[in-house]
Amino acid sequence: MNGSPEPARVLLGITGGIAAYKACELASLLTQRGYGVRAVMTSAAKNFVGALTLAALTGNPVSETMFDPGQEAAISHIELARWADALVVAPATANFIAKAACGLADDLLSTIVLATRAPVLLAPAMNIHMYAHPTVSENLARLTARGVRTVGPGLGRTACGEEGQGRMAEPAQIAEALYALLAPQDLAGVSLVVSAGPTREHLDPVRFISNPSSGRMGIEIARVAARRGARVTLVLGPSHLDPPLGVRTLRVTSAADMHREVIAAAQEAQVVIKAAAVSDFTPAQSQPHKVKKKAGQGETLELKHTTDILAELGQDKGGRLLVGFAAETTDVLAHAAIKLKAKNLDMLVANDVSDPQSGFAVPTNRVHFLFADGSLEALPLLSKEEVAGRLLDRVAALLGQAAA
Numbered sequence: 001m002n003g004s005p006e007p008a009r010v011l012l013g014i015t016g017g018i019a020a021y022k023a024c025e026l027a028s029l030l031t032q033r034g035y036g037v038r039a040v041m042t043s044a045a046k047n048f049v050g051a052l053t054l055a056a057l058t059g060n061p062v063s064e065t066m067f068d069p070g071q072e073a074a075i076s077h078i079e080l081a082r083w084a085d086a087l088v089v090a091p092a093t094a095n096f097i098a099k100a101a102c103g104l105a106d107d108l109l110s111t112i113v114l115a116t117r118a119p120v121l122l123a124p125a126m127n128i129h130m131y132a133h134p135t136v137s138e139n140l141a142r143l144t145a146r147g148v149r150t151v152g153p154g155l156g157r158t159a160c161g162e163e164g165q166g167r168m169a170e171p172a173q174i175a176e177a178l179y180a181l182l183a184p185q186d187l188a189g190v191s192l193v194v195s196a197g198p199t200r201e202h203l204d205p206v207r208f209i210s211n212p213s214s215g216r217m218g219i220e221i222a223r224v225a226a227r228r229g230a231r232v233t234l235v236l237g238p239s240h241l242d243p244p245l246g247v248r249t250l251r252v253t254s255a256a257d258m259h260r261e262v263i264a265a266a267q268e269a270q271v272v273i274k275a276a277a278v279s280d281f282t283p284a285q286s287q288p289h290k291v292k293k294k295a296g297q298g299e300t301l302e303l304k305h306t307t308d309i310l311a312e313l314g315q316d317k318g319g320r321l322l323v324g325f326a327a328e329t330t331d332v333l334a335h336a337a338i339k340l341k342a343k344n345l346d347m348l349v350a351n352d353v354s355d356p357q358s359g360f361a362v363p364t365n366r367v368h369f370l371f372a373d374g375s376l377e378a379l380p381l382l383s384k385e386e387v388a389g390r391l392l393d394r395v396a397a398l399l400g401q402a403a404a
Contacts (some may be wrong), residue, residue, distance in 0.1 A: 001352070002044055002294055004087060006031070007035055007036065008035050008036070008037050008085040008086060009035070009036040009037075009038075009083055009084055009085045010030055010036065010037050010038075010085065010086050010088060010178065011037075011038055011039075011040055011080060011081075011082065011083070011084040011086070011087045011088070011116075011118075012027055012037055012038070012039045012054075012058075012088050012089075012090070013031040013039075013040045013041075013042075013043040013087060013088065013089035013090070013096075013109045013113075013360060014039060014040070014041045014042070014049065014054075014089075014090065014091070015042045015044060015046055015089065015091055015092060015093045015095070015126045016042055016045045016047060016048065016111070017047055017091040017093045017126065017298050018046070018048060018093075018125075018274075019090075019091040019125040019168035019351050020045050020048035020049045020091055020166060021049055022090070022091070022166070022170070022171050023039070023047060023049060023090050023091070023164045023171075024049060024057055025171040026090055026171040026175060027039060027054055027057045027058050028057050028064075028175055029123070029171055029172065029174060029175045029186045030110070030178070030241060031057060031058055032060065033091055033126075033175075033222060034082050036060070036225065036302070037057075037060065037145075038058065038060045038061075038062075038063065038080065038083070038084075038318070039051075039055075039057040039058055039060070039063070039108050040062070040064075040080070040108055040112060041054070041060045041062055041063070041064050041065045041109075041111055042107055042108075042339075043080070043107070043400045044093075046064070051064060055110040056057040059337075062325055063080060063100065063108055064108065064394065065107075065108060066107060066108045072391065074344050076256070078115055079114045079362055080108075080112055081111075081115035081117075081118075082114035082115075082116075082117075084112075084118045085118055085182065086118050086119050086120075086121065086122045086142075086178060086182055087112065087113065087115075087116055087118055087119070087121070088120075088122075088123070088174065088178055088183055089109070089120070089121070089122050089123065090122075090123035090125075090168065090169075090171075090174050091123055091124070091125035091126075091168045092122040092123055092124050092125065092141045093104075093124075093125065093126055094124075094130045094131075094136050094174060095096055095298030096109070096125045097124065097136065097139045097140060097143065097199045098135070098136075098139050099124065099141075099150075100113050100122075100139075100300060101138075101139035101142045101143050102139075104124075106164045107336065108199075108382065109176070110169065111215040112116075115366075116224060117147065119147070119181050120147075120148045120149065121148075121149045121150070121151060121174070121177055121178055121181055121184075121236050122135075122140075122143070122148060122149070122150045122151075122376020123150070123151050123152055123153075123168050123174050124140070124150060124152060124153045124168070125127070125152070125153055125167065125168030126153075126159060126166050127158060127162065128162050128163070128165055128166040129155060129162075129166030130159065130166065131164075131165055131166040131171050132164075132165070133252070134152070137187055138209040139187070140198035142191040142258065146278045147281050148176070148404075149177065151153055151169045151173060151177035151366050152168055152169030152174075153165055153167050153168055153169060153176050154168070154170070155167055155305060156204065157169065160253055162252070165192075166356060167350060172245070173196045173245055176223075176227075176245050176246075178224070178239065179227050180227040180228075181230075183224075183228050184228055185228060185229040186228055186396040187225055187230040187371075187392065188228070188229030188230075188395055189229065189230075189272060189400065190225075190229070190231065190270050191224050191230070191231050191233075191268055191269045191270045191271070192232050192233070192263065192269060192270065192271040192272075192273065193229040193232075193266055193269040193271070193272045194218050194221050194222045194225070194233070194234050194235070194272075194273045194275060195207070195217065195218060195234075195235045195237075195258060195262050195273070195274050195275060195276035195278075195309075196216075196217065196218020196219050196221075196222070196237065196239070196275050197213055197214070197219075197236050197237030197238060197239040197276055197277070198210050198211045198212070198213040198215070198238060198239075198276070198277050198278075198279070199237045199238075199252070199253065199255045199258055199276070199278050199279045199281075199306075200237070200238055200253050200254060200278075201254060201255060201256050201279045201282035201283060201306070202254070202283070203285050203286060203287065203291070203301065204284050204286065204287040204288075204289065204290050204291050205288075205289065205290055206288075206290050207363050209281065209282070209283070209303075210238075210279065211277050211279070211360065212255040212359075212360035212361050213237070213239075213276075213277035213360050213361070214239055214240065214241055214243060214360065214361040215236055215237060215276075215361065216361070216362075216384050217275050217325075217365060217384050217387070218234070218236070218273070218275035218276060219234070219239075219241055219243060219244060220246050220315055220350075220384045220385045220387070220388040221246050221273055221275060221388040221392070222234040222243070222373070223244035223266075223300070223301075223385070223392060224385065224388040224389050225388075226244055226246060226247050226390055227397075228392060232244075232247045232248065233247075233248045233250065233265045234247050234248065234249045234250070234267070235249075235250045235251065235252060235258060235261045235262050235276070236250065236252065237250055237252055237258060237278075237357060250265070251288065254279075254282070255278050255279050255282060255309075256282075256306070256307070257304035258276060258278055258309065259307045259309050259312075261312070262274070262313075263312065264310070266313060266320065269320060270319075270320060270321065270397055270399070271321045271322075271323070271399070272313055272321070272322050272323070273314070273321055273323040273391075273395075274309065274310050274322075274323065274325060275325045275349075277327060277360070278306065279306055280305065280306060280403075281303040281304065281305060281306065282306050283301065283302070283303060283304075283306075284302040284303060284304045284361070285302070287318070288384065290334055293311045295393060309341075310324050310330065310343045310345075311342070312323075314344030314345060315344065317344055320348075321346050321348065321395060322344070322346050322347075323345065323346060323348070323395065324339065324340070324342075324345045324347075324348045324349070325350075325351075325392070326339050326349070326351075327351060327353040327360075328350060328351070328352060328353065329352065329353060329354040330367070331372070332351070332352050333348050333350060333368060333375040333376070335350075336348055336350035336368065336370050337370060340370050340371075340372065345372065346372050346398060347368075347370070347371055347372070347391075347394060347395070347398065349367050349368070349369060349370075349387075349391060350367060350368045350369045350370060351365055351366060351368070351369070352366070358381065361396060363383055363384060364380045364381055364382065364383055364384065365382065365384050365387045366380065366382070367379050367387055369390075369391070369394060371394075377394075
């Protein structure tokens with residue numbers, strides 16, 4: 001099973017709120033991912049966004065009424081409910097939430113809510129005073145008790161000019177909630193620590209030793225693990241990339257910072273995945289002020305080793321599952337096998353960072369998985385999200401073996 005979700009069929013319900021325009025961006029995000037998307041609009045939604053726009057974005061006709069002679073013969077409202085792997089309603093107005101809570105079925109979208117057996121995700125959006133009304137809270141609680149999921153609303157300025165909670169979650173947040181809804185929950189409740197990114201070892205306030213790592217591989221592992229139900233802590237070195245939404249993230253700079261936070265977080269973890277590119281060396285002495293260049297004179301830099309975080313975790317592994325990474329440029333598998341054994345790892349991910357398609361700061365990776373039992377698995381060139389999914393498949397299997 002791949003941790004990144006397989007292309008799914010998503011019904012996108014759009015109701016009559018000003019945030020309906022954001023549904024266009026959501027439809028685009030889902031279709032770019034390869035999902036089949038069909039939009040269902042209420043009559044009020046047509047006041048805010050056009051069906052032609054959604055049809056162009058999804059490549060499918062938009063359903064608007066319960067009995068459309070042009071579509072009913074081909075795909076009935078019940079068939080739409082059966083077709084979907086998930087139903088997302090964004091925006092979900094107070095009126096729609098009330099109808100869904102009471103089981104009303106007086107238009108196409110509310111009928112589909114009753115008829116579908118697919119998981120349902122609502123993105124509430126309304127005036128802040130409406131959202132704060134007890135009736136809305138009661139209706140949402142009723143839907144949640146039936147298994148309906150919600151995302152948002154967020155805090156901010158609403159279209160009516162007021163500040164507070166009621167603003168629809170951003171399309172990227174809604175999409176992420178959907179991916180989690182569709183992902184396997186084979187890591188549900190597992191406490192997992194991921195380290196990612198480079199470290200910076202400062203020579204003085206303006207110069208440092210580092211490497212080209214962006215942290216993308218570790219960030220994707222954290223993102224996919226959270227989708228699959230894990231309780232994730234991401235220890236992230238300096239990176240221009242945003243951490244995953246909803247993941248506890250600890251920002252660090254140096255190898256010493258990374259050591260402190262990873263060791264502390266690992267105490268309560270069931271799984272530790274060390275994907276960070278931690279510097280092996282740090283200046284023996286860091287200067288408090290910028291070192292000035294002296295004409296005609298060179299500088300000698302004295303370095304010392306940083307603490308080997310992975311080795312320390314391997315020496316006191318306890319019941320934790322420990323996964324390491326090996327970024328190599330020559331004899332990749334030979335070096336990786338030595339590291340796997342020397343650091344007492346359960347699994348090691350090795351890649352050749354001299355390959356422009358699988359090195360630092362690129363969206364793809366070509367890796368080998370090495371295991372403590374001597375087995376080896378070679379993966380083709382994949383996106384780093386797909387590599388994360390494959391890695392977490394193996395982690396889930398190893399956890400299952402440990403439990404057995």
